[in-house]
Amino acid sequence: MVVRLRRKMWERLITLVGLLVVLTSHGQTPSTYPNDTSYVSSLLKKGEQLENQNAEEALIYYRRAHSLSQKIRYTKGYFESMRLLTFTLNNVGRYDEARSIAQTALQIAQRDTSKRNIGLSHFALAVTAWISGDWKEAVHQYHRAAHYMRLINHLVNQSVVYGNLANIYEQQGMYKQALLYYNKALAINLKNPNDPRSIAIGYFGMANIYSRVDSVQLAKAYYLKTKRLIDPNDRDFLINLYNNVGHLYEQLQQYDSTLYYYRQALQLSRDVRNPRHELHILMAMAQTNILMDKYRAAKPLLDEANQIARREKAGLPEMRNIYRVYALLNEGLHDYKASLDWYNKYIGARDSLESVETKELLQSYEEKIRKAEAQQKLTEKQREIERLESERKRQLLWLWLAGISVLAVVGLAVVGLLYFRQRQRAKDNALVAMQREQELVAMQAELQGQQKERLRISKEMHDDLGGSLTAIGLLSEVLKTRMGTSTAPEVVKISDISADMVTTMNEIIWSLNTKNDSLNGLIAYVRSYAGEFIETTSLTLKTEVGEASADIIIRGADRRNIFLTVKEALNNVVKHAQATQVTLRIDPRPTELVIEVCDNGRGFVPQEKHKLRNGLTNMSNRMSESGGSCTITSSDGTSVTITYPYGTGGMTKNTTNEVWPKPEISPSIAV
Numbered sequence: 001m002v003v004r005l006r007r008k009m010w011e012r013l014i015t016l017v018g019l020l021v022v023l024t025s026h027g028q029t030p031s032t033y034p035n036d037t038s039y040v041s042s043l044l045k046k047g048e049q050l051e052n053q054n055a056e057e058a059l060i061y062y063r064r065a066h067s068l069s070q071k072i073r074y075t076k077g078y079f080e081s082m083r084l085l086t087f088t089l090n091n092v093g094r095y096d097e098a099r100s101i102a103q104t105a106l107q108i109a110q111r112d113t114s115k116r117n118i119g120l121s122h123f124a125l126a127v128t129a130w131i132s133g134d135w136k137e138a139v140h141q142y143h144r145a146a147h148y149m150r151l152i153n154h155l156v157n158q159s160v161v162y163g164n165l166a167n168i169y170e171q172q173g174m175y176k177q178a179l180l181y182y183n184k185a186l187a188i189n190l191k192n193p194n195d196p197r198s199i200a201i202g203y204f205g206m207a208n209i210y211s212r213v214d215s216v217q218l219a220k221a222y223y224l225k226t227k228r229l230i231d232p233n234d235r236d237f238l239i240n241l242y243n244n245v246g247h248l249y250e251q252l253q254q255y256d257s258t259l260y261y262y263r264q265a266l267q268l269s270r271d272v273r274n275p276r277h278e279l280h281i282l283m284a285m286a287q288t289n290i291l292m293d294k295y296r297a298a299k300p301l302l303d304e305a306n307q308i309a310r311r312e313k314a315g316l317p318e319m320r321n322i323y324r325v326y327a328l329l330n331e332g333l334h335d336y337k338a339s340l341d342w343y344n345k346y347i348g349a350r351d352s353l354e355s356v357e358t359k360e361l362l363q364s365y366e367e368k369i370r371k372a373e374a375q376q377k378l379t380e381k382q383r384e385i386e387r388l389e390s391e392r393k394r395q396l397l398w399l400w401l402a403g404i405s406v407l408a409v410v411g412l413a414v415v416g417l418l419y420f421r422q423r424q425r426a427k428d429n430a431l432v433a434m435q436r437e438q439e440l441v442a443m444q445a446e447l448q449g450q451q452k453e454r455l456r457i458s459k460e461m462h463d464d465l466g467g468s469l470t471a472i473g474l475l476s477e478v479l480k481t482r483m484g485t486s487t488a489p490e491v492v493k494i495s496d497i498s499a500d501m502v503t504t505m506n507e508i509i510w511s512l513n514t515k516n517d518s519l520n521g522l523i524a525y526v527r528s529y530a531g532e533f534i535e536t537t538s539l540t541l542k543t544e545v546g547e548a549s550a551d552i553i554i555r556g557a558d559r560r561n562i563f564l565t566v567k568e569a570l571n572n573v574v575k576h577a578q579a580t581q582v583t584l585r586i587d588p589r590p591t592e593l594v595i596e597v598c599d600n601g602r603g604f605v606p607q608e609k610h611k612l613r614n615g616l617t618n619m620s621n622r623m624s625e626s627g628g629s630c631t632i633t634s635s636d637g638t639s640v641t642i643t644y645p646y647g648t649g650g651m652t653k654n655t656t657n658e659v660w661p662k663p664e665i666s667p668s669i670a671v
Contacts, residue, residue: 036068036072036074037072037074037076037077039068040065040068040069040072040074040077040081041077043061043062043064043065043068043081044061044062044065044077044080044081044084046061047059047060047061047062047065047084047088048084051084051088051236051272052233052234052235052236052272053235053271053272053273054272054273055088055091055092055272055273055274056092056273058088059085059088059089059092062081062084062085062088063085065077065080065081066078066081066082066085066101069081075112075114075117078105078108079105079109079117079120079121082101082102082105082120082121082124083120083124085098085101086098086101086102086124086127086128087124087127089101090127090128090131091236091274091276092274092275092276092312093275093276093312093313093314093315094312094313095128095131095132095313095315098124098128099125099128099129099132101124102121102124102125102128103121103125105117105120105121105124106118106121106122106125109121115148115151115152116148116152118148119144119145119147119148119149119151119152120145122141122142122144122145122148123141123142123145123160125137125141126138126139126140126141126142126144126145126164129141130142130168131315131317132315132316133315133316133317135168135171138168139168142164142165142168156188156192156198159184159185159188159189159198160185162181162182162184162185162188163181163182163185163201163202163205165181166178166179166180166181166182166185166205166209167205169181170205170208170209170212175209175212175213178205178209179206179209182202182205182206182209183206185202185205186199186202186203186206189201189202190202196229197229197230197231197234197237199229200225200226200229200230200237203222203223203225203226203229204222204223204226204237204240204241204244206222207219207220207221207222207223207226207244208244210222211244211247211248211251214251216248216251216252219248220248223241223244223245223248226241227241235268235271235272236272236274236277238265238268239265239268239269239272239274239277239281240265242261242262242264242265242268243261243262243265243280243281243284245261246258246259246260246261246262246265246284246288247284249261250287250288250291253291255288255291255292258288259285259288262281262284262285262288263285265277265281266278266281266282266285269281275308275311275312276312276314276318278305278308279305279308279309279312279314279318280305280318282301282302282304282305282308283301283302283305283321283322283325285298285301286298286299286301286302286305286325286329287325287328289301290325290328290329290332293332295329295332295333298329298332299329299333302322302325302326302329305322306322306326309322316349319349320346320349320350323342323343323345323346323349324342324343324346326338326339326342327339327340327342327343327346330342472494508560510525510559516556516559517553517554517555517556517559518551518552518553518554519548519550519551519552519553519554519588519593519646520547520548520551520588521559522554522559522562522563522593523545523546523547523548523586523588525559525563526562526563526566526584526586526595527543527545527584527586529563529566529567530543530566530570530584531543533567533570533574534570534574534582537574538580539573539574539579539580539581539582539599540580540581540582541581541582541583541584542581542582542583542584543583543584543585543586544583544584544585544586544587545584545585545586546586546587546588547588548588549588552646554646557625557626558626558627558644561622561623561625561626562593562595562622562623562626562628562642562644564622565619565622565623565630565642566584566595566597566642568615568618568619569597569619569640569642570582570597571615572615572638572640573597573599573601573638576601577599577601577602577603577637577638578601578602579599579600579601579602579637580600580601581599581600582597582598582599583596583597583598583599584596584597585598591645591646592628592643592644592645592646593642593643593644593646594641594642594643594644595641595642595644596639596640596641596642597639597640597642598637598638598639598640599637599638600636600637601637601638602637603634603635603636603637603638616632619632619640623642623643623644626644627644627645628642628643628644628645629642629643630642630643631643
């Protein structure tokens with residue numbers, strides 16, 4: 001197949017300058033003339049609106065904005081207008097003017113030391129040199145621009161580096177490297193879905209590469225992705241897309257489709273009055289007619305393209321392509337001499353563009369780019385290490401602060417809990433104390449009631465039963481005196497029973513009377529009873545009685561149990577011991593009362609122990625009921641030990657034998 005005309009240099013310009021838009025998103029030094037700066041912005045906006053329809057009119061607005069920004073020293077407006085002005089001038093083939101404006105901007109940027117503006121100026125010079133065919137200067141200027149882009153350290157700038165490097169490799173026929181850098185640029189642009197034009201430029205560049213290496217299906221797929229992202233009002237981009245899609249159908253030898261897309265692109269280029277676009281499309285249409293063997297239809301198209309190129313002073317890349325198509329045209333017309341002349345011109349232009357020096361410069365540039373990327377990655381890793389270390393220290397600090405905070409919270413919680421428990425314990429203690437006080441008051445009231453009841457009962461027994469029993473005893477004695485020796489046994493028995501009943505009643509009244517609720521009173525009563533009881537027998541009584549140092553109160557029921565136990569012990573001595581002497585020991589100790597009843601009798605006789613069982617059991621039960629004990633031993637006589645623990649403030653409280661506060665003494669009732 002005849003060697004075809006490839007995408008033109010001005011197509012790459014669209015990619016380059018399109019990506020440069022993102023570089024101007026950050027503001028520069030604010031102006032002190034807000035009205036003038038607003039006017040500059042309106043001029044630039046008006047120029048951008050006209051750029052796709054009439055490039056010459058757009059240039060008028062850009063020049064006015066550029067001049068005004070320089071006059072009022074509005075830095076942002078100056079470099080923004082420089083960017084748009086050089087782009088449009090290159091687009092219409094006015095390279096010298098574009099180069100002059102970019103060089104002046106570079107000098108101003110170097111004085112201001114703005115890395116962004118210096119990089120932007122180098123980029124404008126690189127694009128101008130590239131489009132005009134001075135690739136050596138383009139590589140040099142692009143290398144300088146990329147240096148300042150890296151200093152800015154922004155992903156969008158990296159995308160610009162990769163995209164333009166891919167364009168350079170594509171023009172040199174190094175498609176593998178070009179595809180690699182297009183992919184790098186596209187990977188960055190895909191991270192910003194809010195900039196569809198940059199993504200479309202990436203797809204467009206990759207489609208161009210696949211078209212060059214005859215991967216038609218991949219090229220069609222990427223052109224389709226590009227079409228979906230293009231703004232319908234972006235006519236420059238649409239011209240490039242239609243032109244390249246037409247070339248793709250040319251590869252498929254579908255020439256009707258090729259010419260259809262070329263005509264669409266030609267109409268758009270004439271609508272926007274862009275002679276460079278028109279030049280390239282006319283050459284492409286001429287080449288398609290040559291492939292269709294329509295040489296005479298191709299010649300006027302090519303002649304018109306040549307006229308535009310000479311009028312607009314087209315660069316060497318455009319002239320190279322014109323020479324090549326003329327060589328093919330004259331070969332088809334069998335004018336071989338003219339074809340050879342055109343071919344020699346083509347070879348000269350091609351050798352100038354694709355020199356060894358340029359390729360070596362590209363290789364050197366690529367090596368520098370790799371070193372710069374490696375250094376940047378190393379720097380980024382170092383920054384990441386420093387960031388991680390700083391983050392680790394910050395996390396450690398936060399951990400310490402969190403730990404201290406947790407400890408403080410726990411400490412406060414513990415203190416609060418202890419305080420709460422202390423308060424609760426104090427409340428509980430106060431509640432218990434109040435309950436005990438209430439119970440004590442209730443018990444005192446109950447005790448006082450019991451004491452009053454006991455006094456009432458003892459008084460009634462003394463007044464009623466006592467008088468009656470005494471009368472019975474006296475009458476029985478009178479009767480015995482009157483009857484003399486002939487007294488009936490029943491009368492004697494009545495007299496004895498009445499005497500015993502009086503004695504028993506006196507004991508009950510003694511136990512009920514609250515004035516006798518004391519330890520010393522109990523001791524005196526027991527000693528008195530023992531003396532009177534033994535005196536009526538043939539036994540001799542020996543007493544060893546101590547006196548309590550404290551006035552200890554003992555309940556009436558306990559006094560009665562102790563007394564009855566002692567009484568039972570004395571009765572047993574008299575009835576069963578066959579003793580001649582009985583000893584009564586009363587020892588009021590600090591915490592208990594110990595009473596011993598000892599005799600010198602025969603002790604227990606086995607056959608009589610059964611007879612004494614009920615009495616001994618009653619003695620033990622009575623003392624157990626009062627919280628005490630009663631033990632009996634038989635060795636050299638019999639010894640009965642009665643123990644009653646009345647307790648002290650330092651001893652465990654015995655509720656059964658509780659020592660009550662001594663109540664007021666009621667008037668005694670004589671028996």
